[in-house]
Amino acid sequence: MVTLRDGIAPLGEIEFTDNSSWIRSRKFRLAARVVSGSSPDVRIREAMTEAFVVKDHRGELYKKHHPPRLNDEVWRLEKIGKDGAFHRKLAAEGINTVQEFLKLSTVDQQKLRRILGPGMSEKIWEVTIKHAITCELGNKHYIFQGENLIVTVNPICEVVSATINGQTYSTSDLPPIYGGYIQNVMRQAYANWSSLQEVVGVSSEIALLSQGELLDEYPNHHPQAKHHIGYSSDHRFNIGRGTNTNPVVVM
Numbered sequence: 001m002v003t004l005r006d007g008i009a010p011l012g013e014i015e016f017t018d019n020s021s022w023i024r025s026r027k028f029r030l031a032a033r034v035v036s037g038s039s040p041d042v043r044i045r046e047a048m049t050e051a052f053v054v055k056d057h058r059g060e061l062y063k064k065h066h067p068p069r070l071n072d073e074v075w076r077l078e079k080i081g082k083d084g085a086f087h088r089k090l091a092a093e094g095i096n097t098v099q100e101f102l103k104l105s106t107v108d109q110q111k112l113r114r115i116l117g118p119g120m121s122e123k124i125w126e127v128t129i130k131h132a133i134t135c136e137l138g139n140k141h142y143i144f145q146g147e148n149l150i151v152t153v154n155p156i157c158e159v160v161s162a163t164i165n166g167q168t169y170s171t172s173d174l175p176p177i178y179g180g181y182i183q184n185v186m187r188q189a190y191a192n193w194s195s196l197q198e199v200v201g202v203s204s205e206i207a208l209l210s211q212g213e214l215l216d217e218y219p220n221h222h223p224q225a226k227h228h229i230g231y232s233s234d235h236r237f238n239i240g241r242g243t244n245t246n247p248v249v250v251m
Contacts, residue, residue, distance in 0.1 A: 001035065027051045067134040070099040070155055077101065078131040079124045089115055102132055102156035107190040142196040144189040151182070152199075157190050 002009040014030075033046040065076050074090050074097055075082040093115050095101055104112045113125065120128070137155050144151045150163040159182055162169050169175070174182070189196060 026053050026055075028054055064131070066131075067136055068098045068132065070097065070102075070135060070138065072098045074098060074101050077128050079120070079128045085119060086116055089117060098132060098135055099155055102135065103190055103193070105129065105132070106157045107186050139201050141199050142189070142193070143199060144185060144192070144196055146185065146188070149185065151185050151189065153186070153189055153196075157186055157193075159186060 002011065029051050030049040031046055032048075034044045062082055063076075064078055065072055068076050073082075074080060074095060075084070075087045077098060080086045080090070090096070090101065095104060095112075095115070101112070113120070116125070135156075140155055141152050141160060142155070144153065148165045152160045152162075154160055162174065162178070162182060162185075164178060169178070
């Protein structure tokens with residue numbers, strides 16, 4: 001209830017609750033009438049505004065983020081609905097965030113596909129993973145140490161650098177003989193993630209090794225030009241660079 005003074009009453013901010021429809025018309029009218037009994041001898045007609053548009057916040061809680069963040073809940077990814085079948089399957093395996101989704105995709109993509117099940121077709125998977133890898137990784141890295149070995153990985157378990165027997169290797173100079181070894185180290189780092197040493201601000205190239213498709217197939221928000229090596233069962237390395245040129249395949 002407001003009081004008119006000289007025919008004017010300031011309202012300030014108004015919030016509307018509309019449960020009538022999920023269709024976003026966003027158009028409302030304001031109506032006002034005189035309180036009953038205030039002027040018994042005078043008939044004052046109701047007043048109504050023209051239709052106007054208001055901001056509609058419905059659905060914002062369930063929006064997908066572009067790009068997604070590492071700590072976003074996994075249903076923020078395209079094609080994974082909140083409380084839907086894919087979301088429930090992932091949650092049952094402890095995959096609750098975009099970071100956890102990407103880590104498993106890096107280390108064992110086939111396992112991730114099995115968790116999601118046959119309901120996630122190749123086309124749906126491509127949309128989901130394409131969205132996921134646009135995630136901004138930030139500047140944190142994680143160090144895994146073993147016997148005569150130090151490996152640095154990024155937040156999604158891609159190997160950034162490896163020091164083996166005192167020799168540090170980058171993307172371009174890792175001997176192929178170490179390919180399978182590094183894959184096993186990645187799995188160990190993934191399995192022992194909570195015990196890895198976290199460091200901030202380490203400059204790096206992108207992953208030495210990672211499972212799956214070449215990163216060149218998808219856009220990425222990582223800050224540097226990227227090198228990405230995929231290790232296959234026939235002991236070949238596929239090396240790609242995040243530019244407009246075609247990937248180079250090195251046997």
